[in-house]
Amino acid sequence: MFLMVADARFQMTQSVRSALATVLYPLQWLTMQPITGIEFVSRYFQSLSAAQHDADEVHQKLTLQMQKSTAAAQLQIENYRLRQLLELKQRPETSGIPAEVIYDAADPYTRKIVIDKGSTQNITLGSPVLDEFGVVGQVTRIHPFTSEVTLLIDHDQAIPVLNTRTGARSVAYGDSLSFGGALELRFMAANADVLQGDLLTTSGVDGVYPAGLPVAKVDIIERRADTAFAKIHCTPIGKISGASHVMVLNPLTNLQPNSLNEKPVPIIQAKRGGAKP
Numbered sequence: 472m473f474l475m476v477a478d479a480r481f482q483m484t485q486s487v488r489s490a491l492a493t494v495l496y497p498l499q500w501l502t503m504q505p506i507t508g509i510e511f512v513s514r515y516f517q518s519l520s521a522a523q524h525d526a527d528e529v530h531q532k533l534t535l536q537m538q539k540s541t542a543a544a545q546l547q548i549e550n551y552r553l554r555q556l557l558e559l560k561q562r563p564e565t566s567g568i569p570a571e572v573i574y575d576a577a578d579p580y581t582r583k584i585v586i587d588k589g590s591t592q593n594i595t596l597g598s599p600v601l602d603e604f605g606v607v608g609q610v611t612r613i614h615p616f617t618s619e620v621t622l623l624i625d626h627d628q629a630i631p632v633l634n635t636r637t638g639a640r641s642v643a644y645g646d647s648l649s650f651g652g653a654l655e656l657r658f659m660a661a662n663a664d665v666l667q668g669d670l671l672t673t674s675g676v677d678g679v680y681p682a683g684l685p686v687a688k689v690d691i692i693e694r695r696a697d698t699a700f701a702k703i704h705c706t707p708i709g710k711i712s713g714a715s716h717v718m719v720l721n722p723l724t725n726l727q728p729n730s731l732n733e734k735p736v737p738i739i740q741a742k743r744g745g746a747k748p
Contacts, residue, residue: 567718568592582625589616597679599720605685605708607717622711624652632686633674637664640674654687656703661694665703679722
């Protein structure tokens, strides 16, 4: 009892405890060596097994990638040979001119914007205009330092499109009044294979828009029994109302005639439900 009280109050045995711990440390170290050795061997084999497993997975993935790479190379060779055999031409590449939107046109009956590039920057009439998301419109008037771009949703604008899911071609007309500005696929049969969410891109058949540019997605489909045509509304992919920077592409064919006998490529407009040059 005296030693317990003395140790608790005055820590009289602290030096004795330290000396015993120092003397017994080699014995403790020797006693722990078998356990430490077993743990080290266990971790070694676990790490080796994990490394072998990871190596097997990497080898399998590398084998799959090699197979895919070989198949892709073979497809590329076959595609080149088919093009050579069929004498198909490569898709034309079009250059572009970046431009900034200055303001919206003041005409309340049209949907147009004005950009800061004009004839002095080699902007041509009918040039497609797009932003980082998709097609925005088409150049319809040129000034020396500015140009007017008629947006896709303008009621006088039309653009040939292709349904990427089915491959069916059609024409999308501007519908500036419905749903706050959208596009409409007209003269589509009521039983046409069109689904909500279908992606529409430029078809490239007009000679103005390059093929494959995103245009719109099908939003609403109305099929009625009293008419043979479906009413299909589409939402433009490009920022029709909020674009600040755009890219003006050169048309696929030259819009400027070289002589009086040549005719320029038409600016695609919709008049009374049909396309008009």
